[in-house]
Amino acid sequence: MSINSQNGIELLEYVMSVSRRMAEMRSLEPLLSYTIDEVLKLVGAERGYIVLKTNDGSLDFRAKRDKDGNELPEGADEISHSILEEVIRTGNSLVLSNAMSDPRFHQAESVMILRLRSIMCVPLIRQKEVIGAIYVENRSIRGRFRQGDVAPLEIFANQAAVAIENAALNDNLEQANTHLRDLDELKNNFIRLISHELRTPLANVTAYADLMKVVIDMVEPAPDPQIVQTRQKLETAVLQMRKTIEEILHVFLIASGQLTLLPRPLSIGPIVASVAVRFADVCENRNLKLHVDDIYNLPMLMLDEDQIEVVFSNVLGNSVKYTPDGGDIWVSGRRVPAGVEITVRDTGIGIPKTEQKRVFDIFHVLGSLMHHSTSKHAFRGGGLGLGLPIAKGIIEGHGGTISLESSGQDLENPPGTTCRITLPLQRTN
Numbered sequence: 001m002s003i004n005s006q007n008g009i010e011l012l013e014y015v016m017s018v019s020r021r022m023a024e025m026r027s028l029e030p031l032l033s034y035t036i037d038e039v040l041k042l043v044g045a046e047r048g049y050i051v052l053k054t055n056d057g058s059l060d061f062r063a064k065r066d067k068d069g070n071e072l073p074e075g076a077d078e079i080s081h082s083i084l085e086e087v088i089r090t091g092n093s094l095v096l097s098n099a100m101s102d103p104r105f106h107q108a109e110s111v112m113i114l115r116l117r118s119i120m121c122v123p124l125i126r127q128k129e130v131i132g133a134i135y136v137e138n139r140s141i142r143g144r145f146r147q148g149d150v151a152p153l154e155i156f157a158n159q160a161a162v163a164i165e166n167a168a169l170n171d172n173l174e175q176a177n178t179h180l181r182d183l184d185e186l187k188n189n190f191i192r193l194i195s196h197e198l199r200t201p202l203a204n205v206t207a208y209a210d211l212m213k214v215v216i217d218m219v220e221p222a223p224d225p226q227i228v229q230t231r232q233k234l235e236t237a238v239l240q241m242r243k244t245i246e247e248i249l250h251v252f253l254i255a256s257g258q259l260t261l262l263p264r265p266l267s268i269g270p271i272v273a274s275v276a277v278r279f280a281d282v283c284e285n286r287n288l289k290l291h292v293d294d295i296y297n298l299p300m301l302m303l304d305e306d307q308i309e310v311v312f313s314n315v316l317g318n319s320v321k322y323t324p325d326g327g328d329i330w331v332s333g334r335r336v337p338a339g340v341e342i343t344v345r346d347t348g349i350g351i352p353k354t355e356q357k358r359v360f361d362i363f364h365v366l367g368s369l370m371h372h373s374t375s376k377h378a379f380r381g382g383g384l385g386l387g388l389p390i391a392k393g394i395i396e397g398h399g400g401t402i403s404l405e406s407s408g409q410d411l412e413n414p415p416g417t418t419c420r421i422t423l424p425l426q427r428t429n
Contacts, residue, residue, distance in 0.1 A: 015156055022163035031167045032063040035160050040067050045136035049079060052132035078369040083121055084135055091130045093122040093150045119145035122154050124161040131161060143317060186258055198245050209234050247386040254393030261397050271294035271305060272331060275312040279320055286325045292395045295333035296342050301423050315344050315385035315419050323348035324414060339424040350406040350415040360392045361406060399424045
């Protein structure tokens, strides 16, 4: 099959058929091989090349084939570089019946040494930019190509240019995705490593803190109060460090899809109430009033008790953190069509509307780091920004939803925030 053996309708149908096939190919290398094979059949050439421009302007011989579909050996780019460069520079096709007698190129070194004869070269153009060229030749026959042969090849090249650009973009995207997957794996491995490296010395510190407590309790008469206070501060620091490590591991398990839940039939009321009790001292110190309504008569749910405790510890901790001293926090529950809804409402400073979705993003910290402190329960205290993302992962793992509502943020007239957590009566997969 060649240009000379086809009528206009057959030629058009052939070019369109090949164009559709090229458009379906998503990877560059197979596309280039298929394209050059079809070009050689179309024009009846002995050899063919697809050359692409690189980002630095150099030429990359990406496909080299003979008429039998064989790959030309490395270094076999024995073509007229003068002709190729002229086509890429001008964006105009060239057809030479006999390059050795053509006044424009007969003195070119490659033409003389290789004794080149019939050559046809058309540019690959995409959005008015030359991205490469298709070069075909026939060394054994003079006059193999005629001027009328170039139009079908140009149509073919225009379709090929689109397919090549799309395939190259797809390959680049796949490479980028592979790189991101590799980075994600490195991140996960780093989290595992750092968590292990932190836990090991922390265990030693905990052991020494416990030993210090035993020794202090045994001392008669009672030791200096400053020593007791130092031990208490050490214990607090260890607990805070342990919580931070657990948060990091929690996020890793959720992000990697490895969070394992062990649900069993439970009443959510006692779980929430027990978490609320843990904030009694903090609330008393900051004159916060924590109101827990009657939530003991709610339906039984399939819950992982430990993980649900983590959820409400984080949600209540957030309310405590962003509610000014003297404020109020209410916890209530009710039966809803979707299951059970637990609401945590506070008189805190609220959340800017632009950040109300982002607060569930990992490491998103509300507000300026200027207000960051090591205390997680001080007003606008510190943290890694992991509490709400962890809560979201756990609740969604139970088949539920979590959301925040606030009219905005105002430090002078706090509008408050409402957190709604909905859990199904039966866990969905």
